[in-house]
Amino acid sequence: MFNWVILSSRMNDIDHAATSHKVLATRDYLARPELFRGSRPNIINLARSYRYQSRGYYASLLAGARGQRVIPSVETIIDLSARKLYENAVPELEDTLNKVCVKAGERPSRLNIFFGYTADQRLERFARLVFDWFRAPFVEVTIKDNGAWLSIPKVALGSVTKLSDKERAFFFECLNRYTGRQWRDAKAKTPAKYTFATLVDANEALPPSSISSLKHWARIAARMGVEVEPIGKRDLSRLANYDALFIRETTSISNHTYRFARRAQQEGMPVIDDPVSMIRCTNKVYLDELMAGNGIPVPKTVMIAGIDDLPRAADLLGFPMVLKIPDSSFSRGVSKVGSLEELKALATTWLEDSDLLLAQKFMPTAYDWRIGVLGGKPLFAVQYLMAKEHWQIIKHDTGGKPLEGGFRGFSLASAPPLVLDTGLRAARCIGDGFYGVDLKETDDGVFVIEVNDNPNLEHGVEDFAEKDEVWTRLTNWFLERLEG
Structure with missing residues (x-):
């Protein structure tokens, strides 16, 4: 039918001779959803106003609901409202x-x-x-x-x-320059029905998935009619050429990974990790409040907003305790302190860069559970063993390459039910994407340490027990959203 449709508050707002594309009043677009039934036009919303609950706002909102690509998306409208x-x-x-x-x-x-x-x-x-x-x-x-x-x-x-x-x-x-570009790059014919972009950095020291693991996924996805193609941080302008995005770099709100996630969301593409999950998972203060508010057990925690809060943390938690920077990953920005003097020294340094810190009860265990959750259902169960002579699974202060502990893979059927259930409940508080929930199993019960929006997925580790079913389900997560 129509590849591009321009929406206008009034038909005479647009010089029809200036564009070859179909022009439609926002009122007609909203009132007549049958106009584009069975097709997926790209919508350019040129409403006079995008204020909340205006016709311009609803046009972008309903375009998303109708499975049509639209600019600006309702997320962009909201972003620029304040x-x-x-x-x-x-x-x-x-x-x-x-x-x-x-x-x-x-x-x-x-x-x-x-x-x-x-x-x-x-x-x-x-x-x-x-x-x-x-x-x-x-x-x-x-x-x-x-x-x-x-x-x-x-x-x-x-x-x-x-x-x-x-x-x-x-x-x-x-x-006309924008709409004249090909939506998809010309390629040699391929049996693949879809092409998924995978954002990677080959030089990252601790990536969530290695290149070899992603190649393994690509082989499985190819049998399902999906081509997996690696992209880098300079490829944002090409993102619309793909059908879905899987981010396999360590995510951060302050770097390009968040921008890729936002762009994919704006394009209506299925994306892991989605921007909301990034925002929720990358901050440990938010996670602690969210888990506690939903009745999910977490280690006893004290918020540190200044040096004056340290004596209270010492009284409530005792020593040793764990001090955390809210936005950290791969065990970095997490340290154990053994006395009030150590706590004051470290907190003073970290509070120069972060207005809030978290102090938590120290809960020593020989391993941490990681429950992988995809689309609200368990994907894998792994025990990550502590690094040798260390209290974390990764030891960074080695003077060289970080030292990691080993792992033990478990089938979902053999994982402890309480660990599995707690991990699922925690992940469902975040969203419907792919999460790795870290838990401590102690004599006092099972406690959620954190929920990762960008969890490791390595061939031979996280898929040790469930094998290729892990990668098949990952592919299907994207396919279900593309074809739904």
């Missing part, structure tokens, strides 16, 4: 803006960015970055000149109706 929702993007945007403006010799007070393009081609690196963060037809960036530094006080969705004739002509030029 600075506090997009402020994590501002440091990178400001850094790039200042670099390109110094090079170009320009100090603009406002930039209109249309589909990742701007009228001043010297600033297009910045424009592409804005489009990477906020996939929208028209983004207006307000810039404040502070002398030595250009800051960005506001990023907002713009309305085409407020553009001058010259700006509007350039907008439609950018629209």
